[in-house]
Amino acid sequence: RKEVEQDPGPFNVPEGATVAFNCTYSNSASQSFFWYRQDCRKEPKLLMSVYSSGNEDGRFTAQLNRASQYISLLIRDSKLSDSATYLCVALYGNKLVFGAGTILRVKS
């Protein structure tokens, strides 16, 4: 079983839709979690950190459920420019473990 698992998608949604991704992690010792965004085989870039209390940044909301060992990313009012691969990341000690990514395609 992979340490961090994501539905690969693709998620095909119309502009303006709300879409949610989940990510599960297997190691309960994980200390921190992040969502990164990657465009078309370019370098990943941090989208947001995930805090225990949940956090929001504009149209993006991240939540952590430690009891069920999953994190989620909610994107509201999807834009064409949101089309990308979203990578879930867990930190174990000083090691970062990435999920394989979820592909989002937003269409007009």
Next chain:
Amino acid sequence: EAQVTQNPRYLITVTGKKLTVTCSQNMNHEYMSWYRQDPGLGLRQIYYSMNVEVTDKGDVPEGYKVSRKEKRNFPLILESPSPNQTSLYFCASSSGAYNEQFFGPGTRLTVL
């Protein structure tokens, strides 16, 4: 401009021919790491370094070496490349594992 640079960006080589991929950052970051990215597997950490002269294995270190003699540089060495090391490689740096990772542009390596 704050950045992470990698060289070369593209490399085609043959089995067994030693190669080095360089990584350099100008942000005075202590934490640096190398990843490989393969379809369906995502990014997998090869090695990471907490600071100068401190390196540790990630999830897939076999066939790779690293060194951290200076804070800004973290080269990845393939002593005897094999075709299963054909991949897209990313270097990253940050002020710590807990903090935002800044990635280089990637190196696409093909081993024939």
